[in-house]
Amino acid sequence: MRHERLTRHARDLTTRSLDWMDQQWDPEAGLLRAPEEPGGGGGAPVGHMVRETGWYALGLLVRNLPARSGADPADDAAEADLDRARQALGRVLDHQLDAPGERFHGTWLRGPHEQRPTTESVEWRDYDPNWREFIGTTLVIVATEFPEALDGELGRRVDAALRLAVEGTLARGVDPSYTNIALMTAFLLQDAAVRLGEPAWDAPALRLAEQVLARFRVDGTFDEYNSPTYYGIDLYALALWRRYAHQPLLRSAGAEMEAGLWQDTARHYHADLRNLAGPYDRSYGMDLRHYASGIGLWIWAAVGRDLAPFPETGRPFRHAWDLALGPVVAVLGAEVPDDALAHLTGFRGERQVDQVIVRDPCRVATSWVGEQLLVGAEDVGGERGNLADQFHPATVHWAVGSGADDGGADDGDAGPVADVGWIRLVSDLTVDARADGQSLALTCTGHGGGDLALAFQVRAPGLDPAGFAADRWALPGMGAVVQAEADLVAVEPDPRDDTWWVRYVARAVPADRPVRFALALRITD
Structure with a gap:
């Protein structure tokens, strides 16, 4: 998935997100620096960011990786991007936790500022178990789209990291009502079953996928309802199902739920105000024009920056680290049903x-x-x-x-x-x-x-x-x-x-x- 193969809007999203991440890059740490959060606010990353560095590595590969034919890099910039992507991936892998039997086995530190967890550590406060799914699925995209970037030792390390992540998530047992994580988990398990030669992992992947699908089909909704940020992650995971899944159930169910999620988003969306009507089960802000959200990135990929509910990226904005997800959204591609797409470009009438x-x-x-x-x-x-x-x-x-x-x-x-x-x-x-x-x-x-x-x-x-x-x-x-x-x-x-x-x-x-x-x-x- 080279840059020139992306849609016009996806190329723009990749370019602007990479421009922002280039400014956050710390070559000595080999990681992205965390941006300052305007007005403060709890939950903002500090120091350096591991998960977002993985997204940056993917974006670098999208931007300038040479063609798969084995041609030499087009210029020095392409070679520099490839070297930086490999460095970034290596540093991401350095921060994974290998601790069999512990609750945090297979997840990643959020940044080098965090201490290695112990048995007394508190989940969410001292470490984030969801970094298994976020980083694990990112590694799958890199390995699928750009295998030539993972030659030699780096490729072996990626496979080893995916194995640890799956071991940890299997022990965790993600609940199907935890929508965004459950969707990523099901994909990660079924991909690793093939990639790592572990067919026994297919059964829990299919079971979790069936449970999420069954919950969705009752009323056409997810438990984490109308969440501007987490709908963006849901769309990410469903695009993984639709695009890369080995199991037919995940491919068909991913397309079904993805379409349904876009239609629900469209019902709540006001294109002139650039906002979703509430209520929000989970939201980090109230005005999509002033903070980075997952759904804002997907609408950007679908209809372009000028119509997207997203802040100006050339000046400080809240939750800015989520802009790093841009290359992932661009690679996966937004597939929006026509009836939903109409609501993303203009107001289509009052409705209850x-x-x-x-x-x-x-x-x-x-x-x-x-x-x-x-x-x-x-x-x-x-x-x-x-x-x-x-x-x-x-x-x-x-x-x-x-x-x-x-x-x-x-x-x-x-x-x-x-x-x-x-x-x-x-x-x-x-x-x-x-x-x-x-x-x-x-x-x-x-x-x-x-x-x-x-x-x-x-x-x-x-x-x-x-x-x-x-x-x-x-x-x-x-x-x-x-x-x-x-x-x-x-x-x-x-x-x-x-x-x-x-x-x-x-x-x-x-x-x-x-x-x-x-x-x-x-x-x-």
Whole structure:
């Protein structure tokens, strides 16, 4: 998969992501440096990045590897890229953990700053078990597309690393509801069964693939629902199934679920606002134009940078390390059904989207996609609480003014990109929410009583905090009538960014008595 064989949009994605990664390259460490996260934020990588260095190595091979005919490199730059890719892959392999019998066997350190785990180490905090799947699948792409880059000792080391990764993931036993990791695991197992001559690994691969497919077919959804970043990883894994899988089941199921995932994305997507309507089971931000997301990369590959929900890459942006996934997306290629593709290029009409996510416990997502307003909500059946800062069960996006501010140009069918305001609920309470047209209704149940707090984070250019009253909000471009069984207690700026916190408290609530809060929303001039 040489650079000139990519689509025009895929070439652009590869070029821009490589331009960014070239600036992060540390030749002494043989790894990419971690970028600074604007405004801080937990979860950002520090020091150097191992997983992303693997993606960089693939991009270098795509850019300048000589033709497979054995021709000499076209120029010094091609030879330099090949040498750097091999160096990068070697350094990635250096950070794998070979510890049979330990929970972290076969995974990788996230960076050289991490200490080797011990039996007392805490998963996710001290190491990430998912680096097996992320790096393992990347190595499979490199070995499949560019075997000539892995001649000699490097190729033997890649095979050995894949064996360790599979040993670790088999012992782990990934649950099929952990969608993005389960999809990658099934692919990795079945590929390694052939590549490494271990036919016994086919059975667990097929079993996991069948379980994920069965869950998807119930309601046409994944458990990790409407996640801008993890939908990008789902599409990555499904493209692996569709493109490289040895098993017919994975090839056909990959294409089926990939198409379904694009269609679900299209239902929630507003091409003019460059955003997905919520709710988000897992999300690292609220405005796709200002942070790097997996789904943003895939839309870029499908319709081009000018129409993509992605920040300007020439200046700092949040979650920037995910731009390193660009070459992988480009190599695998976006295959978007025509009906979904239409929604990626222009707004196709107002719609209400109601979707059962899973049935036990019952979770239902509802969304409104209007001409200038997006509303998202999730009813969690009173059983599912807050998932740290990634779970956004109640969201609003709306157009503020006109004219693009994201560094992109208008093209195709999409209209001018308005600035975007947004609201998200943040609460430790279990909240069942519903979006119905231009209204958002919340019900808090399953609580222990007492004083119950609800907070809303709000971002809108030109926002005046005096516009917030207990029963009415006046925001730039939008108004809201509030019906709340709670008192407005504070309107506070966030010192880290340009957002505001609007805090309500329901006083002395008896245990388990429902507390209700509703917003009736209206776009204003």
